[in-house]
Amino acid sequence: MATHRSKALLILARIHFAGLGLQGSVSRVTYATSASANPSGRQGFPKRGRKDSYGTARKFRKEAEPRAVKMPVDQDWPTVCPVAIPFRATAIPLPVRMGYPVKGDVSPEKKGNLELVKIPNFLHLTPAAIKKHCEALKPFCTQWPSALDTDAKCDQLFPIKVESRDYVFAGPSVRTPKACVIHLRVKLSSLNLDEHARKKMVKLVGERYCQDTDVLTIKTDSCPLRQQNHDYAMYLLTVLYHESWKTEAWEAQKTVADMEEYGWENSPSQKNILETLVRMKVAGQGDGEEVREQLLGRTEVQRYKDSVTRLKNEGPSESSLLQYKEAVKKILSL
Amino acid sequence: MALHRLSLRLRPTATHVRSFYTSRVGQQQNTVAAEPETEPFSVFRTKEDDPAFHSEKHIGQYYNVPSSHIQTLFHHGLPWRYKQQVETFNEASFMVRQPALEVISDLKQLDPSKPVQRYIFYGLKGSGKTISMCHTLHYCYTQGWLVLHIPDAHIWVKNCKELLPSSYKSSRFDQPFEAAEWLHKFKITNERFLSKIKTKHRYIWTKREVTEEGRPLGELVDQGTTRVRSSSDVIGALMKELRLQSGQPGSDFKLVAAVDGVNALWGRTTLKKRDSSIVDLEELTLIYNLRKLMRNDWIGGAVITTLSQTGSLFTPISAYWPQDMLGEIGFDSMDPFIPISVPNYSEKEFESCYLYYLDRNWLQHPQSRTEEGKKEILFLCNRNPWTMEKMCCVL
Numbered sequence: 001m002a003t004h005r006s007k008a009l010l011i012l013a014r015i016h017f018a019g020l021g022l023q024g025s026v027s028r029v030t031y032a033t034s035a036s037a038n039p040s041g042r043q044g045f046p047k048r049g050r051k052d053s054y055g056t057a058r059k060f061r062k063e064a065e066p067r068a069v070k071m072p073v074d075q076d077w078p079t080v081c082p083v084a085i086p087f088r089a090t091a092i093p094l095p096v097r098m099g100y101p102v103k104g105d106v107s108p109e110k111k112g113n114l115e116l117v118k119i120p121n122f123l124h125l126t127p128a129a130i131k132k133h134c135e136a137l138k139p140f141c142t143q144w145p146s147a148l149d150t151d152a153k154c155d156q157l158f159p160i161k162v163e164s165r166d167y168v169f170a171g172p173s174v175r176t177p178k179a180c181v182i183h184l185r186v187k188l189s190s191l192n193l194d195e196h197a198r199k200k201m202v203k204l205v206g207e208r209y210c211q212d213t214d215v216l217t218i219k220t221d222s223c224p225l226r227q228q229n230h231d232y233a234m235y236l237l238t239v240l241y242h243e244s245w246k247t248e249a250w251e252a253q254k255t256v257a258d259m260e261e262y263g264w265e266n267s268p269s270q271k272n273i274l275e276t277l278v279r280m281k282v283a284g285q286g287d288g289e290e291v292r293e294q295l296l297g298r299t300e301v302q303r304y305k306d307s308v309t310r311l312k313n314e315g316p317s318e319s320s321l322l323q324y325k326e327a328v329k330k331i332l333s334l
Numbered sequence: 335m336a337l338h339r340l341s342l343r344l345r346p347t348a349t350h351v352r353s354f355y356t357s358r359v360g361q362q363q364n365t366v367a368a369e370p371e372t373e374p375f376s377v378f379r380t381k382e383d384d385p386a387f388h389s390e391k392h393i394g395q396y397y398n399v400p401s402s403h404i405q406t407l408f409h410h411g412l413p414w415r416y417k418q419q420v421e422t423f424n425e426a427s428f429m430v431r432q433p434a435l436e437v438i439s440d441l442k443q444l445d446p447s448k449p450v451q452r453y454i455f456y457g458l459k460g461s462g463k464t465i466s467m468c469h470t471l472h473y474c475y476t477q478g479w480l481v482l483h484i485p486d487a488h489i490w491v492k493n494c495k496e497l498l499p500s501s502y503k504s505s506r507f508d509q510p511f512e513a514a515e516w517l518h519k520f521k522i523t524n525e526r527f528l529s530k531i532k533t534k535h536r537y538i539w540t541k542r543e544v545t546e547e548g549r550p551l552g553e554l555v556d557q558g559t560t561r562v563r564s565s566s567d568v569i570g571a572l573m574k575e576l577r578l579q580s581g582q583p584g585s586d587f588k589l590v591a592a593v594d595g596v597n598a599l600w601g602r603t604t605l606k607k608r609d610s611s612i613v614d615l616e617e618l619t620l621i622y623n624l625r626k627l628m629r630n631d632w633i634g635g636a637v638i639t640t641l642s643q644t645g646s647l648f649t650p651i652s653a654y655w656p657q658d659m660l661g662e663i664g665f666d667s668m669d670p671f672i673p674i675s676v677p678n679y680s681e682k683e684f685e686s687c688y689l690y691y692l693d694r695n696w697l698q699h700p701q702s703r704t705e706e707g708k709k710e711i712l713f714l715c716n717r718n719p720w721t722m723e724k725m726c727c728v729l
Contacts, residue, residue: 267666268666268667268669269666269669269670272666272669272670273669273670275631276449276630276670279449279630279631280448280449304670308669311657312657315657316655316656316657316658318675321655321656321673321675324673325672325673325674328670328671328672329672331670332448332451332670332672
């Protein structure tokens, strides 16, 4: 209805003008156009007497200079932007561009750029702003204990480190399931374990243990609450510790394949070399315990034993193979 | 550049030779003056054809292997590509390299009364392990040793057309054709020993066929080549006889057991039994006997082997360390052994090889004869002998 009436009025207005026989420039009702330059000749000065469809005088204002241009360089940015704000091109004094480049040209500028508005920005978290936050929070904090001034002391007194993460989540509910995950890290050297217990512990935890850093990491995320996960992780650590100190009956059936490291005693390598040396009659005639002991006591045999152990434990490399070769040559030239 | 200076340095020795000749044969100066020129002095070749006299100063130089030796000793031992090269160039030359020299110098000081030492050539693919082993075998052959050469142990663990249950032990399997073929080649290589060595045991093959004690070894070998059914057991008997007799006070021969691709003995097979289960390596007669030969419980000889990834089953391409290729069991069986590393060509050896190809007119491409071309070849093949040979084939 309203539109009908406006159209009708417009038409009437037009006819009225035409009838008056006005020469010169035909008056055209200019509707609102884009931000490009105004039609030439009409610098925004109001046409006297022109009325819009509602009968009120429309004022055209010159497009003002964006505020960003007038901002001083050394202003206090946290006050300008105290909280997370959507990106406003006129209010942010950065000449950013965003979006896929126009062909033969660069990315579109920030003015009227929807891409910049869509993404989250962290302009409210500049270092200066964070410093202010920290200063504001300081009265509520307690002092760091002065006795714990080095990392080594912290590790020694607090060997168990528990890591938990907090998330800020915006969804149907503010809770995230990731927030209840707990990582418990402890160095095995800080636990009281003997050789057998240590090996058993490493076998029990499997992949959770890192050889290079000697750190056992237990990750718990099976319980719904963080507190529950924390208790469960501590419980697991306790159980592992106590179990690894126990020796079961079936552990006596441990075979060579289960061993973590290569041991030369009673290995085929030892047997071979002793047989060879006996055949070479190095220690004189006879074959018995004393001959064996005598052979094992020789430096060449010890050197051979070291080279074989190194080769098996560390894996092959030029230097270890060279060492093995030297040891074999020495021992076979006896 | 270095090559040019090297040839300048060597020139005085050539003229010295010339003057020596002229002083001895005074009147025939024309012919004598021509003599050093007909055999141009080359940096990459040496006239020393006897491996016994090769030393460090011959490293990087090629020496000629007489064709008679190729017919007998290397009847089946050379790599396939190298055999083709021999046919093309009409000559067989080995490059004298450090690994082979090391083993040869050890063999020169061998004490026949001590248990055998085991050598394993290892290295990257195509670095020259088989050729180094052939060089060492050539030395042994020229010194009159008995050469027991298995050119590729991998052939015995795959693609066997017929697998017979063994007549000797019911759980084992024979490979008659492979065994017969190998016996035939063994006969060609060691013809001279077959009548000299006598058997020490009595072997019963079937109800009617028996090899008595004291018969020449040739009879044993003939038994294997003619009666193909028992050829695998013949090989077992042959190895046993040679093992027992080598180095003993009565016999006058030394035995060198050479196996190319020794990692096949402790790897896996693709052979299947009648019920389609995979055959275990212990169940193959040939492999079982070869494993016994690889032990160091005999004296008076040497065991020279190489590891080979080419042709091996279920081994990753990048594996070349002895531990990886032999496996746990193989390593423990061969332990203690002397590992000999065969690296890629050194700079001098690369130069030698390049000059050799030039000399044989193998590098036809004009660009390859320039300095630039040489640098390109060096870069592309990274001094690996096999890669270089493959690359120069297309130039």
